Amino acid sequence: MKKFDYDSLNDLIITPEMTQKIIQISEIRGKIEASDLQSHDSVLERLVEVAKIQSTDASNGIEGIHTSDTRLKQIMAKKTMPRNRSEEEISGYRDVLDLIHQQYAYIPISSGTILTLHKHLFSFTASNWGGKFKDINNQIVTTFKDGSEEIRFDPPAAFLTPNLIDDLCSEFNKAKQLDKFPSLILNGAFVFDFVSIHPFRDGNGRMSRLLTLLVLYPSNYGVGRYISLESLIEKIKSQYYQALKLSSDGWNNNKNDYGPFIDFFLSIVLQAYRELDSHLESTINKPKSVTMLIIDSLQNELKPMSKRDIMATIPQYGQSSIEHGLADLTTSGKIHKLGGGRSTKYVLVV
Known part of the structure; x- marks a missing residue:
């Protein structure tokens, strides 16, 4: 029976590389928070606008869902209604993304939250599974650039899903209170376990990336508001899939190593903070054309x-x-x- 060991994360070894990444993230975050952010208001506003578009485009793009640049811009500005299934799913992601950015302080990590966000994700579509856990067993399949596919993992059976999500949220919230692990480590483990449960018929990958934003905010890592984490993941999608695969081995028997995915997770967060710092630095230096x-x-x-x-x-x-x-x-x-x-x-x- 699957159990979530958030006391030890299956005896996770926090490597020197992980520790160094956490230190660098904290240092850059501290530098940014200590700066006069009000002097960067116009840049930050533009970054928010760009990040929303990039996040929506990239997270859907990872799943093969696309529209034109012009249509994407109109959809993000809510100046048009979706014309097809892809645009319906893009519109749903836009709304959930906005909801998390605006209301994260009031959104608990719970089974009810996950179901509600999933319902909103599919609110523009004719699908009847939005906001409902899967009722059939599924597989996690990696699709490569050449169109070939590989079964990466067999998630738990559908009938186990509700209890597993309840247990995951409960253990995660307890671990956050006990503070045995750095919050970034726990956040990465939670996202990985959610993906491994694969609780929905569709939208699991997109939900995992939305939940990444949601769990980072309360830990005071709000970089996803300004830099698209989804876009950073899309750029190295093969490494993303490889990290998921390496950490999946033994998951059903509580023997998996969270290390590969958590290391990848930390790399993405660190890269985002470096990019944000670089953008803010460029506004201090002599302006360029x-x-x-x-x-x-x-x-x-x-x-x-x-x-x-x-x-x-x-x-x-x-x-x-x-x-x-x-x-x-x-x-x-x-x-x-x-x-x-x-x-x-x-x-x-x-």
Whole structure:
């Protein structure tokens, strides 16, 4: 029988690498909190706007759910109704994301919360399973870029799901009170166990990423408001799946090693804080033109970047300014445009 051992996390060994990541996260968070955030209001507001769009796009994109950039922007601004199933699911994610960002202080970690959030996630669709635990057994399948699939894990049977979710939430909340582990460690373990239970017919991956935001907020790690954690995960999706796979072995028998997934989880949070710190630092230093910042972004990444990716790295400027900058740089031959439509990307001319 599956039991959640949040007293020892199956005798988890906290490696020096994990400890160092936690220390770095705390240091950067402390630096940001000690700064005059009011002087960064305009940048932070733009970061929030960009992060919401990126999070909704990336988390759905991991599951193969897409729409055009134009439609995504309209949906996020609530200026249009969804036209198809993909847009319905994107709209649901948008609303749950907003709810968590705005009301996290009043949302407990409980079975009822998880069911309610899932119901909202599918509120625009005709599906009848929104807000209901799975009634059939399922499998966790990894889909690769070439379309091939691999069964990564067989979750518990459907009839066990309600009790398992209750137990998970109860043990997690107790562990948070006892404070035996750093909160980031517990948060990562909770997200991993939720994914492993795979409690719903559909939407388990998206729910896990929404719950990541929800459990981080009360621990005072609110970086997900400004930097899209979902987008960071999407960029290294293969590593995400690998960490899940490594930590899954022995899960049903309470013998799994949480280490690989928690280490990945910490890496994502650390990367988000580094990005936020970098954005805030750039507002203190001598301002640069939008074209200079675009070149800097492409130089730092050393790979083709989409307009949306570039916008995420330049919160100082709005979309219109960045579009003009891209056009000027393309015309002057300093950057090259690759592809068209949604797949359009830009690269520095060598």
